[in-house]
Amino acid sequence: MTEFPKNFLWGGATAANQYEGAWNVDGKGVSTADLLLGGTYEKARTFTKNLQPDGYYPSHQGSDFYHHYKEDIKLLAGMGYKTYRMSVAWTRIYPNGDDQEPNQKGLDFYRNVFEECHKYGIEPLVTISHYEMPYHLTEAYGGWGSRKVIDFYVKYAKTLFTEYKDLVKYWLTFNEINIGMMFGGYMSLGLPVKDGAAPFNGNMSDEDIQANMQGLHHQFVASALAVKIGHKINPDNMIGCMIAGNVSYPLTSNPDDILKAQLQNEISNYYCGDVQVRGAYPHFAQRFWNEHNVKLNITAEDQVVLKEGTVDYYTFSYYSSNAVTTDPSKAEAAGNFSQGVKNPYLKYSEWGWSMDPKGLRWYLNDVYGRYGIPIMVVENGLGARDTVEKDGSINDDYRIDYLKGHVEQMKEAIKDGVDLIGYTPWGCIDLVSAGTGQMEKRYGFVYVNRDDEQKGDFSRMPKKSYYWYKKVIESNGEEL
Numbered sequence: 001m002t003e004f005p006k007n008f009l010w011g012g013a014t015a016a017n018q019y020e021g022a023w024n025v026d027g028k029g030v031s032t033a034d035l036l037l038g039g040t041y042e043k044a045r046t047f048t049k050n051l052q053p054d055g056y057y058p059s060h061q062g063s064d065f066y067h068h069y070k071e072d073i074k075l076l077a078g079m080g081y082k083t084y085r086m087s088v089a090w091t092r093i094y095p096n097g098d099d100q101e102p103n104q105k106g107l108d109f110y111r112n113v114f115e116e117c118h119k120y121g122i123e124p125l126v127t128i129s130h131y132e133m134p135y136h137l138t139e140a141y142g143g144w145g146s147r148k149v150i151d152f153y154v155k156y157a158k159t160l161f162t163e164y165k166d167l168v169k170y171w172l173t174f175n176e177i178n179i180g181m182m183f184g185g186y187m188s189l190g191l192p193v194k195d196g197a198a199p200f201n202g203n204m205s206d207e208d209i210q211a212n213m214q215g216l217h218h219q220f221v222a223s224a225l226a227v228k229i230g231h232k233i234n235p236d237n238m239i240g241c242m243i244a245g246n247v248s249y250p251l252t253s254n255p256d257d258i259l260k261a262q263l264q265n266e267i268s269n270y271y272c273g274d275v276q277v278r279g280a281y282p283h284f285a286q287r288f289w290n291e292h293n294v295k296l297n298i299t300a301e302d303q304v305v306l307k308e309g310t311v312d313y314y315t316f317s318y319y320s321s322n323a324v325t326t327d328p329s330k331a332e333a334a335g336n337f338s339q340g341v342k343n344p345y346l347k348y349s350e351w352g353w354s355m356d357p358k359g360l361r362w363y364l365n366d367v368y369g370r371y372g373i374p375i376m377v378v379e380n381g382l383g384a385r386d387t388v389e390k391d392g393s394i395n396d397d398y399r400i401d402y403l404k405g406h407v408e409q410m411k412e413a414i415k416d417g418v419d420l421i422g423y424t425p426w427g428c429i430d431l432v433s434a435g436t437g438q439m440e441k442r443y444g445f446v447y448v449n450r451d452d453e454q455k456g457d458f459s460r461m462p463k464k465s466y467y468w469y470k471k472v473i474e475s476n477g478e479e480l
Ligand code: BGP
Pocket: 015, 018, 131, 175, 176, 244, 317, 379, 383, 426, 432, 433, 434, 435, 436, 441
């Protein structure tokens, strides 16, 4: 008997715009992600309205999955994957977003990918929209700011559900939908921005918050409609939400810190989770709107749709936790981080992300207690620089340590009674980072020979962690 359930879905995750490349091949249109330049930890990625001839746009080549999918899926199968989470590039199916007919070559590509997965008994888990949409929808309609985009998304989702009815059962409507609560709207909402703007800018004015909240509302309605249609097309479909699991701890036991952390967890996690799982905005939403002068256009019909289109399971990404404080002097001493201050009990990665496996157990218990539906951890991992030794080996013990700690805590959460059904660590084959656009921030079990100077032939090499994870899966999480 193992702690992990018998049919536990072990696997890994990727996203089209960070992994596929072939950005303008076989009829694919330009996506919002295709206009983002590469950056670094110190230098933010920026958006360019027109392509700069010498600019480096990481999504254009990604890790070239488009031309390596057979080899890659074979590598995943080699680890014993039960599932593979990936996203469809909306622009491969509807290049402009408002096209009448889908692009046949795009449909064919994903059919081939899904069939290849099934050859090895791997169940595809598909994110319908992962941080990208047709740029045309941004330019012509204002992205998710427009209600019209709901129809385009629903048409796109319907095409996928119909086309892949016999090949895909697990779906996620939007990746990290709650990023719209934390960052400016280009990245996840496709809201128009000025040339040169940084999409991961967390300093939002009340106007930005208004725009994001309305855009998010449109995404909620679109997600609910997709759930309803997806169930109609195939009642066996499992359609889930995907939330960036943002764990906030109070830095001290000062009640002000406790309240601040509670509010941060509510706003960043439950605001979206509640709408998608419970079908209605939570009790604290109105006060948040009032305090930021947000006035939302929510119709009576929207409210019905949200109630009818609740998700079947809850998924989230988890990388690190934050500590928050109300005391400015403490904040200064601890050092500022994007969502909080430095936690003295934790170690930090080279990119400044805390490493906190126990936070994963905390979050699993927290959301399971709130929602009581099956849960999947669909992203987790350590972004790190890897070194290829002279003999070609890559000894990523740091990554094994990180993942091992998290698998142990998932096991604890299962013992706690959480209905955890799957685990798909992020970037299972190296790909470009979403936040910085770097290739050298690697997450994979498989190394991809490509760097930020655009050198390398995209060849694949299993790392030490590849063999470690294979054993984890073989032993259903017993051998760590
Ligand atoms: C999540 C995204 C992924 C991914 C990951 C790691 O927020 O869903 O797309 O990239 O974070 O972040 P980064 O790539 O910035 O290291």
